[in-house]
Every structure is written in C-alpha cells, then in structure tokens.
Amino acid sequence: MWKYCLILYSLLLAPAYAQEVDMPKLVTNVVNEHILPGYERLATRSAALSKAVETSCPDNLDAVKLAYNEAFDAWMGVSHLRFGPSEDNNRAFALAFWPDTRGFTPKTLASLLTDNDPAIHDAEKFTTVSIAARGFYPMEFLLYDTQFTEEPAPQRCDLMAVMAKDIANNSAAILRDWQAGYGEMMIKADNDIYRAPEEAVRQLYTALTTGLQFTAQTRLGRPMGSFEKPRPNRAEARRSERSQRHVLLSLQANRQLASLLSENDEDIDRGFERAIRIVEDLDDPAFAGVGSIQGRIRVEALQGAITLTNDLVAEYLGPKLGISAGFNALDGD
Amino acid sequence: MKTNRLLGYSVACLLGLGAAATAAEPVSKEAVLETYANIAEAKYADSLIAAQKLQSAVDALIANPSADSLTAARAAWLASRVPYQQTEVYRFGNAIVDDWEGKVNAWPLDEGLIDYVDASYGGPTDENEYAALNVIANPSFTLSGKEIDASAITPELLAETLHEADGIEANVATGYHAIEFLLWGQDLHGTEHGAGERAWTDYAKGDACTNDNCDRRAAYLKAATDLLVSDLDWMAKQWQMGGEARATLMSDENAGIVTIVTGMGSLSYGEQAGERMRLGLMLNDPEEEHDCFSDNTHNSHYYDGLGIRNAYVGEYVRVDGSRVSGPSLSDLVAASDKALDDELTGKLNTTMIKLGAIKSAAEAGFSYDQMLARGNEGGEALVMGGVNALVDQTKSIERVVSSLKLNDIEFEGSDSLDNPNAVFQ
Structure with a gap:
C-alpha cells in the first residue's frame, strides 16, 4: 500500500522538465564530446611537455616553449571543469594557481632555487611543495620572466623538468579517473554524488556559468582595475602574452559546453559568437592596452559581451533545465 | 470491492499525507525568517557587547600599559571573536551586511600600512x-598623489582615508584584524608554533617605549577599537524591529529563504x-590563516562553521548563556523531505566534529x-577533514534549493541578475 502511495506522490511531484529534456543524454553528450576529449588532449600534450623539457632544456628553449604553449592551450579547454577528478587530491589547484594576489609564485620559486631544495630532484617530494610553485603559472615565470631567464639558476631545467612531470602526472590522473568510472557514474546518476540526472546536469551547468563568470570577473576584471587605476600587471599569463588567448580559448570551450547542454540554443550561441568576435578583433595579447582609454573601452566591451552571454544562459538554459547553478569558488570575498 | 479498496487506499494516502504534514508541524516561511532575524539581532548585539568589553580593556592598556593589561586586552579580543565569527553566515545574501563587513573584518591585510614590520616583510x-x-611612524605622507595630514590619528582618518587606500583591499586600516595586529604584532614563527610577540612596552610611556611612537600606536589602537564599536552598534540596530536588514529580509518570503x-x-x-x-594549506602559508597574528584561526573556522549550523537549525546560544531559537529552515525542509533534513543536519554535525578536531588539536599545542x-601529513588530514565536510554539506544545501523549489526564484526579478551576491552564480 505504501508503494502505491509513493507512486502517487512521485506523480504529483514529477518535475515539468521530464517530458522536455533527456537529462542522461545531455550528460552523456557532455562527457563524451566535451570532457573526455578535453582531458585526453591535456594528458597527451602535458606528457609531450614533460618530454620536451627532459630532452631540450636548456639547449632548445624554443621547443620547450612550443610544448608549453600547446599544453597550456589544452588546459584552457578544461579549466572550467573544477569538480570530481580535478578536485580530487587538489589536482586542478596544483595545475593552475592563479590569480596570485600576494606574489607567492616568484617568491616560492626563488627560494626553491636558492636552497636547491631536494624537491627539485624528486617528483614525489615535489607534490608537497606549495601550489604557488606547481603547474602552468610558475612554469611561465621560469620560461619568460627576466628574474629567472637572465642568468638562470643552475637548477632551472631540473625544476622545470619536475614541474612538467608533475603537470603530466596530474593530467594523466584526472583523465584516468574520468575514464575509469567517474564519467559513467555521472551519466548513471544513481549514487551519492549524483543522486539524479538533474544533479549531474546542475554540476555541468555550474561549471559553465562559473567559467563565464571567472573570465569576465577575473581574467578581464583584474587587469582592468578601476578607471583611475588600471592594473595591466595583473593580466593572466601576461609574460608569455597569453592573456587575450586565454579569454578566447575559455570562451570557445564554454561555447561548446553551452551548446551541448542547451541542444544548440541559437540565442545563447549568438551571445558566444559576439563575445568571441570581439576578442578575436582585439589586438592586445597581454591586455597592456587597459592603460589607455581606447584599450580599456575595448576590453570593457568584451567583458560586457561575456556577462551578457552568462545572463542569456541564466535566462534561457537554467529554466529550460529546471535548475539553477550550484555554489562555486567565486562566492567568497 | 476492488474499486472500494482502491478508493480506500487513496483516502489512506491522503490521510497519511495530512498526518505526515501535521506531525512535522507545518512551519511558515515567515516564522523561519523571523527566527533567522532574531538570531542575527542577538549575534550582533553580543558582538557589540564583547567589543565594548574590548574597548574598556584597550582603554585600560593605554592608561596603564603593562604585561597584564596587554594580556587582558588580548583576552577580550579573543572573546569578541566568538559571537562575531558566528555572524559571518549573514554576510552572503544579505547585501547590507556584505557591503558593511569589509570595515570590521577585512582580511588578509598588508600590516606594514599600519605599523613597523620585520625586514623580511619587504617594502x-x-x-x-x-x-x-x-x-604610526609617519604623521604626514602622500597617498594617491594627495598630501595627507595624519598628525592626529582619528576614527575618521582610519575609515575615510586609510581604509582600502589607493583602492587596494589589502590596505586594511580598521576592524578586528587591524586591532589584532596592534595587540599581537607580526607572527614571525612561520609554520612553527607561536603567535605574534608584541611587547607591552610598545605602549609604554616615556623612555620605556619600544619601537617608537607609542603614543601614536595607542591612538591608532583606540581609534580602531572605537570605530569597531560604532560599526557593530550600527549593524546591531539594522536587525532590530524596524531595522533595515530585518525589513529587507522580511519583505519577500521566498527571497528571504534564498538569502x-x-x-x-x-x-x-x-x-x-x-x-x-x-588555499592556505596548499600554499603552506601561515599568512593565509584567518587570525594569523593571534594564532586564533582554529576558533575562527570553528565559529564560522557553528554559524552555518545556527542558521539551519534555528538556534543560537548567547554570550550570557541564554538561548535564542524558533521555527527553522530545518523544520521547513523536514516538512517536505525528512530524509534531506536528516542528511543536511547530519552533515552539519559532521563538519562541527571535523572543525572541532582542528580546534582541539590547536588548543593542545x-x-x-x-x-x-x-x-605535515597530520595537519593536512585535519584541515582537509574540515574542507571535505564543508564541501559535502554544500551538496546537501544545493539539494535544499531543489527540494524547496527555490530554483526559479533567482531568475524572477531583475535584482538577481544585477546583484550576483543575491543568487547562486
């Protein structure tokens, strides 16, 4: 008899979206077409970076830089997916610590090199090092910042090698976990992490809106500073002149995710198209232009276009899926 | 016969539904919001009371500088953190609190703005x-191109000129952490045991004064403490009957629950x-501690966690031991989904156990x-125990949003799109 009641209850409570959106299919598509290929690319290119450092540092730094830029590009394709395997063991934190608001990265690198810290020569020990000296951002200092490139420390290549190895290990571990069950678990949504397909979709939706918010608020907002006081030195990866490129790559990745989640919603896609056109037309690789009025206006327009796209997502996609975004790391101060 | 039985089942189900609803005692959203506001009123009132005690202790320190009066002022500061940290849960969602809290609890800070620092601090x-x-050492200086007369250190100078000077958030000139720095000084022990070791003679009169400018240091401490008291007084009033914080909260029931x-x-x-x-753990950086000068971070985390629990279960124990409680969000969730309420209550309790483990380890040395x-594997396990419990409870908090059908609310008003703090972005 209670079984009968439960059926009655569940009919009463059946959510409206059930007839419209096939949630397991959405999750399957995102996992197979967006997440897995993204992490495969990251794992492959990170392994190549590790090899390039081993074989070409210091004789052929151009080859190292090429491999570095390709691997960093791959990270930008997945940097918005901060959950599950990338959260486990703090892997994403160890791959990408930015923004570094208190200048920990150069300080930590300098002290590792000065002390000839044993971690430089031991990948296992290196995992205990501060995240300020692990991942793509400190590697940029070693490759592009004059503090480390002019009269380089004798241990620079060893430090880069252990850093690249660490990047490759973390990338491989994330991919392995996705392949070995996390993807399946997310699709099935019959477990304590995802109790229903709706929860898996909410996780993906949160990744999308957080990714857009981070690009508008942090990647662009930090160098913009205030009108009176622009802060070009705060631009992400400005030393390798990747700031503008990161905005482009993250928008492209989020556009794909949005398109899969919304089953090609044209209004949302037009929002992305507009923002991507603005960033492509911008000729300001390190956002140094925020210091001039002209330059600032262009970056502001880009920020506006991204915020608008996020609003479109909230207006069209959220209600269509019957969900709102969960909490994210930007909720704090 | 068959029809009758089916009918009988339906009636039984309806009765069951009714019975379940009354058993869980139907609770109105308005009553839940009222409890939440009453607790806020009590917490800010307690924070004010504790800050006034701190104010007296600071006055005593300045009048009669000694090791004892410095110790007493430190004890008063530590006590003042207990109610205040429990209010932090009101920050996000209540715009009036979020806009204000930077004045009283901004962190982290570049303390060299305020007073002397060790050479290792850098410039x-x-x-x-x-x-x-x-x-403290400079009665006049240039700030963002403007000549500043700081010969008299007043609450106005701190609040209007120095706080967030040059648009930099780390220029924290006011609030608990500025006062904490003035009472303890820098913690130069790194990741070793030990807090800041400022000597009482930093406030001594005449030749006994160490590190110069004892009178200006005392004036700074006095101005910052007076300001803290007046800021808390203001916020406490906002939660009283007729206060703006309470009125805003109560003006829209659904938005209030979302808050x-x-x-x-x-x-x-x-x-x-x-x-x-x-982040602090992964950076191995003691400056990332919330209460880094006094080494009180374990309490800061613990009472933050307790504040989250207070907000859900609708109860708070005041600094005089009395209890404020009433219909709660927990009751509201239980009425529609008992299992989810049990789940979240359980997770909030687990968090308190994990944060309690950090606190007890810290108190043991x-x-x-x-x-x-x-x-440090033991330390990492303790801190990550707290982190994982907090992350885990967040998942259940998100489930509450779905369960109470709060999903659509954020998209209703234009407010939600204009004010990211008001929604789950």
Whole structure:
C-alpha cells in the first residue's frame, strides 16, 4: 500500500522538465564530446611537455616553449571543469594557481632555487611543495620572466623538468579517473554524488556559468582595475602574452559546453559568437592596452559581451533545465 | 470491492499525507525568517557587547600599559571573536551586511600600512605600493598623489582615508584584524608554533617605549577599537524591529529563504572550504590563516562553521548563556523531505566534529600554522577533514534549493541578475 502511495506522490511531484529534456543524454553528450576529449588532449600534450623539457632544456628553449604553449592551450579547454577528478587530491589547484594576489609564485620559486631544495630532484617530494610553485603559472615565470631567464639558476631545467612531470602526472590522473568510472557514474546518476540526472546536469551547468563568470570577473576584471587605476600587471599569463588567448580559448570551450547542454540554443550561441568576435578583433595579447582609454573601452566591451552571454544562459538554459547553478569558488570575498 | 479498496487506499494516502504534514508541524516561511532575524539581532548585539568589553580593556592598556593589561586586552579580543565569527553566515545574501563587513573584518591585510614590520616583510609590492606605509611612524605622507595630514590619528582618518587606500583591499586600516595586529604584532614563527610577540612596552610611556611612537600606536589602537564599536552598534540596530536588514529580509518570503541558503552555501564552499582553508594549506602559508597574528584561526573556522549550523537549525546560544531559537529552515525542509533534513543536519554535525578536531588539536599545542607546514601529513588530514565536510554539506544545501523549489526564484526579478551576491552564480 505504501508503494502505491509513493507512486502517487512521485506523480504529483514529477518535475515539468521530464517530458522536455533527456537529462542522461545531455550528460552523456557532455562527457563524451566535451570532457573526455578535453582531458585526453591535456594528458597527451602535458606528457609531450614533460618530454620536451627532459630532452631540450636548456639547449632548445624554443621547443620547450612550443610544448608549453600547446599544453597550456589544452588546459584552457578544461579549466572550467573544477569538480570530481580535478578536485580530487587538489589536482586542478596544483595545475593552475592563479590569480596570485600576494606574489607567492616568484617568491616560492626563488627560494626553491636558492636552497636547491631536494624537491627539485624528486617528483614525489615535489607534490608537497606549495601550489604557488606547481603547474602552468610558475612554469611561465621560469620560461619568460627576466628574474629567472637572465642568468638562470643552475637548477632551472631540473625544476622545470619536475614541474612538467608533475603537470603530466596530474593530467594523466584526472583523465584516468574520468575514464575509469567517474564519467559513467555521472551519466548513471544513481549514487551519492549524483543522486539524479538533474544533479549531474546542475554540476555541468555550474561549471559553465562559473567559467563565464571567472573570465569576465577575473581574467578581464583584474587587469582592468578601476578607471583611475588600471592594473595591466595583473593580466593572466601576461609574460608569455597569453592573456587575450586565454579569454578566447575559455570562451570557445564554454561555447561548446553551452551548446551541448542547451541542444544548440541559437540565442545563447549568438551571445558566444559576439563575445568571441570581439576578442578575436582585439589586438592586445597581454591586455597592456587597459592603460589607455581606447584599450580599456575595448576590453570593457568584451567583458560586457561575456556577462551578457552568462545572463542569456541564466535566462534561457537554467529554466529550460529546471535548475539553477550550484555554489562555486567565486562566492567568497 | 476492488474499486472500494482502491478508493480506500487513496483516502489512506491522503490521510497519511495530512498526518505526515501535521506531525512535522507545518512551519511558515515567515516564522523561519523571523527566527533567522532574531538570531542575527542577538549575534550582533553580543558582538557589540564583547567589543565594548574590548574597548574598556584597550582603554585600560593605554592608561596603564603593562604585561597584564596587554594580556587582558588580548583576552577580550579573543572573546569578541566568538559571537562575531558566528555572524559571518549573514554576510552572503544579505547585501547590507556584505557591503558593511569589509570595515570590521577585512582580511588578509598588508600590516606594514599600519605599523613597523620585520625586514623580511619587504617594502611596497607590485600589487600595493602602500604595503609598508607605516602610518604610526609617519604623521604626514602622500597617498594617491594627495598630501595627507595624519598628525592626529582619528576614527575618521582610519575609515575615510586609510581604509582600502589607493583602492587596494589589502590596505586594511580598521576592524578586528587591524586591532589584532596592534595587540599581537607580526607572527614571525612561520609554520612553527607561536603567535605574534608584541611587547607591552610598545605602549609604554616615556623612555620605556619600544619601537617608537607609542603614543601614536595607542591612538591608532583606540581609534580602531572605537570605530569597531560604532560599526557593530550600527549593524546591531539594522536587525532590530524596524531595522533595515530585518525589513529587507522580511519583505519577500521566498527571497528571504534564498538569502539564508545563499549565506550557508557561499560561506561553506567558496569562502571557508576554498579561500580560507584549502588555499592556505596548499600554499603552506601561515599568512593565509584567518587570525594569523593571534594564532586564533582554529576558533575562527570553528565559529564560522557553528554559524552555518545556527542558521539551519534555528538556534543560537548567547554570550550570557541564554538561548535564542524558533521555527527553522530545518523544520521547513523536514516538512517536505525528512530524509534531506536528516542528511543536511547530519552533515552539519559532521563538519562541527571535523572543525572541532582542528580546534582541539590547536588548543593542545599543535597550532594551525603548524598544520599548514609543507609535508605535515597530520595537519593536512585535519584541515582537509574540515574542507571535505564543508564541501559535502554544500551538496546537501544545493539539494535544499531543489527540494524547496527555490530554483526559479533567482531568475524572477531583475535584482538577481544585477546583484550576483543575491543568487547562486
């Protein structure tokens, strides 16, 4: 008899979206077409970076830089997916610590090199090092910042090698976990992490809106500073002149995710198209232009276009899926 | 016969439904909001009372500088943190609190703005050219191109000129942490055991004065403490009957419930688990401690966690031991989904156990900065225990949003799109 009641209850409570959106299919598509290929690319290119450092540092730094830029590009394709395997063991934190608001990265690198810290020569020990000296951002200092490139420390290549190895290990571990069950678990949504397909979709939706918010608020907002006081030195990866490129790559990745989640919603896609056109037309690789009025206006327009796209997502996609975004790391101060 | 039985089942189901609803005691959203506001009123009133005690202790220290009067002032500061940290859950979601809290609890800070620092601190940085301004030693200086007369250190100077000087958030000139720095000084022990060791003679009169400018240091401490008291007094009034914070909360029942949940989730996840705990651990950096000068971080985390629990279960124990409680969000959730209420209550309790483990280890002598040391596995396990519990409870808080059908609310008004703090973005 209670079984009968439960059926009655569940009919009463059946959510409206059930007839419209096939949630397991959405999750399957995102996992197979967006997440897995993204992490495969990251794992492959990170392994190549590790090899390039081993074989070409210091004789052929151009080859190292090429491999570095390709691997960093791959990270930008997945940097918005901060959950599950990338959260486990703090892997994403160890791959990408930015923004570094208190200048920990150069300080930590300098002290590792000065002390000839044993971690430089031991990948296992290196995992205990501060995240300020692990991942793509400190590697940029070693490759592009004059503090480390002019009269380089004798241990620079060893430090880069252990850093690249660490990047490759973390990338491989994330991919392995996705392949070995996390993807399946997310699709099935019959477990304590995802109790229903709706929860898996909410996780993906949160990744999308957080990714857009981070690009508008942090990647662009930090160098913009205030009108009176622009802060070009705060631009992400400005030393390798990747700031503008990161905005482009993250928008492209989020556009794909949005398109899969919304089953090609044209209004949302037009929002992305507009923002991507603005960033492509911008000729300001390190956002140094925020210091001039002209330059600032262009970056502001880009920020506006991204915020608008996020609003479109909230207006069209959220209600269509019957969900709102969960909490994210930007909720704090 | 068959029809009758089916009919009988339906009636039984309806009765069952009714019975379940009354058993869980139907609770109105309005009553839940009222409890939440009453607790806020009590917490800010307690914070004010505790800050007034701190004010008396600071006055006594300045009048009669001694090791004892410094110790008494420190004890009063530590006590004042207990009610205040429990209010932090009100920050996110209540715009009036969020707009204000930077004045009283901003962190982290570049303390060299305020007073002398050790040589290892360094000077101005890329991020902050006033990181080593040292107002106590400098009665006049240039700030963002303007000549500043700081010969008299007043609450106005701190609040209007120095706080967030040059648009830099790390220029914290007011609030608990500025006062904490003036009472303890820099913690130069790194990830070793030990807090700041400022000597009472930093406030001594005449030749006994150490590190110069004792009178200006005392004036700074006095101005910052007076300001804290007046800021808390203002916020306490906003939660009284007719106060603006209470009125805003009560003006829209659904938005009010969203406010409670937003505060709980944002503090649990982005702020406490992320920014305050995990990041500090992964950077091995003791300056990432919330109460770094006094080594009080374990309490800061603990009472933040307790505040989240207070908001859900609708009860708070005041500094005089009396209890404020009433219909709660927990009751509201239980009425529609008992299992979810049990789940979240259980997770909030687990978090308190995990944060309690950090607190008890710290009180036994294994201080929070030691837990952050590179390669310290025991410390990492303790801190990550808290982080994981907070992340886990956030998942259930998100389920509450779905369960109470709060999903659509954020998209209704234009407010939600204009004010990211009001929603789950």
